[in-house]
Each structure stands twice: as C-alpha cells, then as structure tokens.
Amino acid sequence: MRLLDLLDETYQSGEALARRLGVSRAAVSKEARRLLALGFPVEVGRRGYRVRPGTPLPHLFRPQGRLGSPYRYLGRVGSTQDVLRAWAEAGAPEGALVLAEVQEKGRGRRGRVWESRLGDSLTFSLLLRPALPLPSSGLLPLLAGLALWEAVGLGGLKWPNDLLAPDGRKLAGILLEAKAEGEELAYALLGVGVNVAWAPEGGAHLQEFGPYSRKEVLLGFLGRLEALLPLLEDPKTLLARYRQASCTLGRRVRVETPKGAVEGLAEEVLPDGSLLVGGVRVGAGEVAPLPLLE
Template sequence: MPEPSPSRSVDPDRPPLDAARVSAALTADSGLWRSLEVVEEVGSTNAVLVAAAAEEAPEGTVLVAEHQAAGRGRLARTWTSPPRAGLTVSLLLRPDVPAARRGWLPLLTGVALAEAVAEVPGVRASLKWPNDLLAADGAKLAGILAEVASGAVVVGVGLNVSTHAGELPEGGTSLALAAGAPVDRAAVLLRFLRGFERRYLAWVQALGDPVGSGLARDYLAWSSTVGTPVVVTLPDGSSVDGVAEAVDWDGRLVVRTAAGRLELASGDVRHVRGASPGRL
C-alpha cells in the first residue's frame, strides 16, 4: 500500500487541489470540458477513463488524482509520484478526425503543456518527440501517454511540480526545482486545460490538419528533437541513428539515416549531445 498523504501542516508546499473551485473555473462556458473530478488516490487515471470510455462517457471528461499508485507510461514503463507532488491528469476525447491524424494528439497535448509551464517564472521547457516535456537542462518534467479506447482516445499527463530531487528518478526534475520556488498546481492545471481546449477545437475543426490548424508550426517551435542528432530505440528493441529532420502529416518523426529517410510512428528518442548533424 502507498504511504499516507502528508498533512497540510507538515508539507505546506503540497496543499490539496480545491476540486470544486477548479472544476467550476474550468467548465464554465467551456466548449469541450464537461466534468473534472479529483480523487485522492487511484491506480491509473488512464485506466479509469479507458473503462469509462467503454461505458460511453462523454468527451471532455477529466480525471485528476492526487496520488497515482500504478501509473503507466509508454513502452510499458511505470510512473509514480509522491502524493500531491505533481499533476496526474487524464482526458477522455472523441476527436472527429481521420485516424491517421490522431498521431498528432500527444504532440498537441505537449504544446499545450509547454505553453502552460512557460508561464512559471524561471522555467524554460522544450518537447522531445513524441511525449516528453524537458527542462532547459534536458531533464524530464513530464510525460504523456495516449491510448485508443472504445472509439475514444484517453490522453494522460504526469507532470512533476513540487517533487524533490531525492524523490525523482534519474534524469527527472520538477517545476519547483527548475523555478527555484513553489509552484501553484491548480494554476498550471487550469492553464494547461484551457490551452488544450483552444488548440484541440481548432485542430478538430481543421479535420486534424496540423498545418491548417497551426499545430505543426507551434510544435516545431517547441521541439528540441527536430534538427537534432538522435538515436531512436524502436519497439522491437532495435535502434536507428541519424538526424531528426521533421514531423510528418501523421505525427511521425522523420529521421535521415545513412540508409535513407525513415518515418517513425513510435520509439524512444535519445538526443545525441555534441554530435554534428551533418556527420551522422
């Protein structure tokens, strides 16, 4: 069993979210969000909404957990965070766009998240394809996981907010560490969800067109992968190295290798620091 959540008096930097206030602020006059629920603890917010999708839960359902005990990341990895130290949130979506364009949904989520954390003083962030938000030093602030479920898509986000260095995995960081000051989780959550709504509705209206909706332009502006030498580990365990040249119409990473160009729909990207793009 996970450890009990610390009391407010013990850790004032980790107060609980005011669910009623956040929900009211989010859903008032929203064209997307129908409900927001905050639960104290859950195994996986994505798993709960995947089950809800099978029960025909509406688009715009949002689930936030103060503590996630069995979070899931890409490539079957686990993701955990101390109680109230981060933002663990999943969104239930039913985008009416061509199936091939749905590959842009985690990238859209990343842009909305990057824009939200950029308003925290002292924080500079970038996006590593396909699903990581990085701090200026390359450490990981957040991860994104999109899952198809009963005709819907569930998108989960795990963002480290007040997590201390000793609580983080190797290569991880938090907004508080990057900013050097406490960060208001509720404010970041609302900025993220409002920004996501604006981008998502424009993208759906453009039938998933990443160029017509402006998403491709803005994603490239936040990307630290495109234009960078990379090594990509593929789902079968093999790897390719080359230069990330672009993201295509379906959200795939285009990598120039010695053997030619590859379009990758998935993979674990490592940025190769200090390498010359023209020499790979």
Template sequence: MPPLLAHLTDEFQSGESLAGRLSISRAAVWKQIAALRQAGYPLETQRGQGYRLAPGTPTPAALEALRKGSFGAFYAYLGTVSSTQDVLKNWALDGAEEGSVVLAERQEKGRGRRGRSWASEPGHSLTFSVLLRPRLPLSGLPLLPLAAGLALCEACGVGGLKWPNDLLAPDGRKLAGVLMEAQVSGEEVAYVLLGIGLNVHRAAGLPPEAAALEEFGEASRVGVLARVLARLESRYLELHHDPQGVLRDYRARSCTLGQPVRVSTLEGEIRGRATDIAPDGSLLVERSGQTHRIGAGDVQLLGVL
C-alpha cells in the first residue's frame, strides 16, 4: 500500500506539503492518491487545498485517539478485500491476540448470516471483524451474537434488536447486522470471528429497507467504531460471569418480544407471538397455546398474525 496513507488525515494538505514530507515528487503523490482511490479509500480533493480523507475515516491513528479497553489494539485498516472475515481468519490461525480487528472500506465477497451477501460503499459504512477467544462452554456460544447485537445497540444509541442480532432503526429499517463464525474442535472453541456491518452514512446504493445512523443524529465513523468496540468488550467480558445479566439487558432492547412473528427455520416456518429469550439465547414463540423453541432462524416482524 502506498506510504502516503499514513500521512493523510481529515484535514486538507497540499500536494507540495505531502511531497516534502515523503521526499517524493508531486507527480508521485498524485500517483499514490490515484492508487489509494482505486483501492477503495475515501479520499477527497479540493482545488487550492489539496487532499484529505473523508472526515471520520477510521484510520489507525484516529481510532487510537478514541479507543478504550483492549479491543482494537491490534487493528488493520484496509481498502478492498475479499472479506474481513477471511483476513481475520488468517490472523487467528497465525495466533493473533483476542480483540484484534480488521476493517475494510470495500468487500468483494462480504457475507451476512445464512450465506447472504453484505455490500459496502467506501466512506459510508463500517464493515469489520473482531477476533475472540472465548472461555465459554459450547452451550454458551449462541449468546455471543446476542451480546454483540446488544453492544451495537448501546453504542449507536438508537433502535432496537430483532432476534438474534439485527439492529433496526425506530421505523423498522435495518441499521446493522452481526455474523458469527466459530472454529470448534471437540468441546473446545479455538476462536470466534464476529463480523459486523453497520450503515453510518446514507449511500446511493443503500436499499430502501436499510437505514443509516446519520439519519438519527450526527455520526462519525471512527467515533462509532470506538464506541462499538468498547461496548463489545464490556458485554463480552460480562458474558463470562453474568450471562443472564446480558440477556436481561438484551430483552430490554428487543423489538421482537411481544410481537407477532414469522420465523423461517430449516424445519419449516413457524408463526406466533415472540414471548421470551431462553437462557441459552433461543427465541420462544407461542402459537395456539404451544411454545416453540427456536435456536436458529430468520425472523420477520408481522403486523398481525
């Protein structure tokens, strides 16, 4: 990657100034700017002022200035990748520390839950993955994405949670989602990759059923990222000693409980009213006096049964 990236901030700098700092020609600066744009980094140019990264860009320096806790201490800010999950998996296999984070501006093969794709436009969203090495029994693993969803909701300060971990705007549009991929050997969890996609700014290609955080107040991508990592670390640690406390707070943020729902599972479709979250994170749905326990599935909120 061109070394120019480490010198760019959200303040405009002239090509002459950047050339002097890097001891290269202005033509070489222009070539590196073009390469960074091609790679997906959100660069802005203004005649007479020079170049800058879009305000709020989550560079390592910008995140370090805001970061609290240990999550994000090892952090890669990338342009275009296949997916952040793929990059972080290689880190995990190489022994990377818990709390390591990979964020990319653009994913060519970004994926969501159940094999769906997740698109992102440079400068508008946060698409990143966090490495965890939980000391939890296998039975506690399904609570991890719920804790991640809760952390997202708390960090964003808006919306509610659709089971298991989609963050919905107050009007029901989707703001964010979480993908969990775990490497398990026998009864041991080697590592967990938490992939998070969050719409911060409204992009031209964002579908009408999706929302952006900036629609509900001012939003800086690096500020939101720092808050998410801090809340995620806090809820993750709490999960090890007080999982039911995490579930209690999750229930309070749920926009699923008490609502009529349709749930698509591998065994078929279930319609009913969502009544509770079980201690293992399953969704309880009641229909005609019978309670269905759902461990995995896609939930659609319904106006009427």
C-alpha cells in the first residue's frame, strides 16, 4: 500500500517510484498489479504509473468541513454500509466516511442491487449522529438528496432522493439506514451511489452533461450537506428548498408501497418527509410517473 500513497494523477516512471520506495522496478510493477486486483484504479502504461484522474485517494482528498473525516478509502468490499455500521458501533465520530472502489454487495432501497464500475462510479457511506427525534428522521433522506442536487447542479429529485437527469434517467441513489435509541436516532448511515463516468443500462452518468470528477462531486456533496444540516431544525425552509429541486411534485404518479399502489397527483411533501398523493399520505414507496390526462 505504500505505492498507493505515492501515486497521483500524473504519470510517474517505474524507476522513480522504485527509487522512492527503495525497491526494484519489478517490485513496483508487481505491487501495481496487486493493487489493481484489489480493486484500486491504478493505471499502468508506457509513461509509468498513476491513479485514474478524479480518484479521491486519502492524500489527495481534502474536505473543508467536519464531514469526511476520519476517512477510510478501500478497494473491493462487500458493502460500504456494512463497513461503516461496524465502525459506528465501535464509536466512530459523526462525519466518518467509507469509500470503496468496488462493492460486491452494493445495495439500494428496497433491497435492490446498486451496480458500479471501477474508476467510473462513486460509492460511499457517511456517518451522521444528529440529535433528531424519530418522527423527524424522515427529513434526512430529503436533506441528503437536496445536498447532492445542489452539489451537482443538474436534473431533479424523484421523491425522496433519487437524482434524475433532465431526461428522467437515474444519475444517483441514496440509501439511509439508521439505528434508534429510545425516541432518538443513535446514528444514521447515508449510503450514496453516483454514476459519474458510466451508468448501467437505462441510467445516465454525469459526464454526459459536463466535466464532472468523482473527487469534486464527493467534496461538493459533503460541503453542501454540512451547510444544510442545520435545516433539520427548520423543516419549513428545508421543504421549501426541496420543492425547488423536486421533479415529482405537481405530476401524476404511481407509488408502489408495502400496502399496495397509490395513484394520483403528487401534491406536497409533508413536514415528516412523507409524500401526499391524491390526498393519501405515503411514507415509503417507489415512485413512477404516469401519463398526463387527456
């Protein structure tokens, strides 16, 4: 792993790296290939060695606030949510961040698989410990979606927090898993997956719309989330800002809920984060747009 600590976005020769590490060029080559096998986006070519541009290596990643530190940067894991949960149980502070280049068991809401690709996707989990009563915890997914929308400056939010491209294809998803203690949250695990330079079939990626990098998207999200967190104590302002980002409100939708489907006009997001559809309160479900009425 010492080699990874020396790499950056510019190519360095095997000879120069071997000299810095006090090993042979063959050892550098062997270590680079080992890192690739472990899931790290190391590029090897005629010009030498580097990491793929935009990679948030710890020595290249400098969050400006308290979110994003401490930071664990990993190669291949099962799920960043599982890694962070164990860390949270061991006492990790708010702001702890786990990022993995490859998730073999990455998941989205309702048990769906989240697909990603090495060096092209951004998959991470962030630990929050808000002093928040359980009835208000439904605002956290909205806040997270709003932070990502503001950081990216593109598309809109499908309730509660899927980021969609302007044409309606999915750019990113957010999964919130929480632990309660009494009437308050002990902690919340915010799992985020963003298609930056690649998307699974039917999805969209950010680089279709501009020169986005994984590192800058991550830094932007952490900064916007930290700035928005105080709005958990001001739901009226939070919901007003969320409405500006929403591409669900004002449309006819069908929501698949655990109790069955609900169809109607998406009228409002309520103070607890639930969605009002045709006069029916929906606390959780999968939203799909319906055709406009003739």
